[in-house]
Amino acid sequence: MAVEQPKIQELTLEDVMGDRFGRYSKYIIQERALPDIRDGLKPVQRRILYAMNQDGNTYDKAFRKSAKSVGNVMGNFHPHGDSSIYEAMVRLSQDWKLREPLIEMHGNNGSMDGDPAAAMRYTEARLSKIAGEMLQDIDKKTVDMVLNFDDTEYEPTVLPARFPNLLVNGATGISAGYATEIPPHNLGEVIDAVLYLMNHPKAELADLMDFVKGPDFPTGGIIQGIDGIKKAYETGRGRIVVRSRTQIMPLKGNKSQIEISEIPYEVNKAQLVKKMDEIRIMKKIEGIAEVRDESDRKGLSIVVELKRDVNAEGILNYLFKNTDLQITYNFNMVAIYHQRPEHVGLKTIISAYLEHQRDVITRRTQFNLQKAADRQHIVQGLIKAMSILDQVIATIRGSKDKKDAKANLVAKFAFTEIQAEAIVTMQLYRLTNTDVTQLEKEAAELAQAIETYQLILAEPKELDKVLRRELKAIQKAYPSKRFTEIQSEVQELKIDTEVVVPQEDVVVMISHDGYIKRTSLRSYTASDAEDNGLKDEDFPIYLAKNNTLDHLMMFTNLGHLIYRPVYEITDAKWKDTGEHISQTIGLAADERITWVFSFKDLKATGKFLVATNDGYIKQTDFADYTPGRTYKTRASQFIKLKTDASQVVTVQYLPTVPDGTLVLVTEHGYGLRYDLSEVPTVGAKAVGVKSMDLRDDLIVRATIAGENDLLAMITQRGSFKQMKVSDVPVTSRARRGVQVLRELKSNPHRVADYVLIPAGQTGVALEVMTDRLKSHSILSDDHPVSARYSNGSFVVDTDTEGIPVTIQVHPVPLTV
Known part of the structure; x- marks a missing residue:
């Protein structure tokens, strides 16, 4: 005997996976996550309602344990987890989720706070009265029935749904490749739209929107954006704003x-x-x-x-x-329409519902007609039997048994099998005169009913009359005013900074090492000004009284701009160190915040003058430096540096066109002066133009100076010199310039830094800082104004104090 070979198919993984996932997707699209356009229910919801109705668990009877209903659904129709069935049941009972809840529940059925419902063993449920309308006439063959999962019972493919549940209660769900989000609507408005479409089959969307203004959420609220509603009702997709x-x-x-x-x-x-x-x-x-x-x-x-x-x-x-408190609600109206998932608009949903209702009424009428015709046939037989009652009785008495009696009645008096059955099973009390009258009355009523049913089936207008009457009855039985207000325009939310930030004067400090903080005036005045929380070798580069609504622009020596509104700076006590800028923005190891400017708003119209040590200069409009949306975590670029060794040496804000000229001084002691108009205005990331012919030199600083101002210089050897700006002749950009120090053959002086002393200002206190972080004070009046070729006089002992690095006007103590 030959051994049967196993049937093995060789298939690629792609084909197998594609086929299996395709089947699974089709199942969850059609049989799990998306509602049917006709009754607006997902299969699990439909099965819950049907099982409870079949079990007699209706609104006019006592509540029953939810666990019993869940068990019935799971055992008979829905072979899935009890928790998923119970969760669906709970949602159907929540009046903040459904506009017209389909289930009434006793016990904890959750809350708007997201609390879960009590376990199903504690809660009790029954169908709501309006859920009865969803199931009305289901026993009259109004919908197709199919076998359940184990072929032991029949279940409906759709419910009769005597009101437009898909729109009234909405739907939400996610399946494979599809999701749906249909909002709830007002029952009365939707029925008005259905009635209008019945009368005007060619109605436009605008006509239907005269009745269905928009969603009507059970939680109320205010909808803004009628254009979004129109788009959603037209295409199935749209966006509205919902606010509290x-x-x-x-x-x-x-x-x-x-x-x-x-x-x-x-x-x-x-x-x-x-x-x-x-x-x-x-x-x-x-x-x-x-x-x-x-x-x-x-x-x-x-x-x-x-x-x-x-x-x-x-x-x-x-x-x-x-x-x-305000959200954006996105319509995504997807429903199963003719066995397929489709994006559907308002008119499509109402049309599909009308088609379904006409089908339901047709089937119900056919059922009623058949039932009436069957009863009429029996009544006619009973009336005929009553008219020849004595003969009928004699025939029955002369028969052997029931079967013989029926056969004799059919043979002798031409009764049908069905009529004969009714006669022989008739009870004796019905042989009274009264019953004859009742039978004749019933015959007349049946004849009238059959005529009506036949008319409904023959005339679509008559069928629509029935549908119209029934819809109006539901509208009357379940009146509900609109909860959600609709406003045509979306209100733009403009939030003034003044609203979110209290106006308050504060002290802002930014240190050389990059620490930044704001302090209340109270904390500052209650503390010693020197006790600022900084390390011994650190010192403030910016210390000023600002308002919380002010804006700070911080420029680094490597071309980065850091923007901060004052109110966003860490609020700290004066004795605290504050926040290091690297906590939010990463800077290079040798990068320092060097220039800080404060502005009342970001609408300033001036320009920034920017110069680099390798001989480039530019002007840039204030508007080009306004912050972008990533300012909190990223510094912007305010100039492009040519090389890794390049550094910014000057950033100066010019609110208006200044009177003076531009002065540049190099390390090797060359000075150049020319008109600011020679410096072009370019963008934030531009390099600029050549400022000076440097050769192997570097620029120390550039500044705008008046004709009678003084240049106060400090050299690396500790020599201090003052000279007139006018000693440097006005020429043009990109030249070598003139010497402002006398060149020595051995150990020549190099300009470490310089400041400008305005014309006529006397007794100016200057402060020199060395590379050992030691400070040396100089009084300008103690030193004469020197000639251009002078090297000044020694003021700093470099052996003990260190090599001078910067010079600045001695900071005036901050008074608040």
């Missing part, structure tokens, strides 16, 4: 509070309250005193109590923008 219903209520003592009575659909209330309270705790916005959730069984209520004299509207706008 709020009002600002005044309190005693110039205080106020924001009262929130409705929040957007599917927003978690507890998380919303937590987020608003975090804003208060983190001080992202000033002016919120307390956030309270005062919701109770009477309704939702969230209170945001504000401090004295704050801009309540501004704070509300901030909360709209930064919390789920």
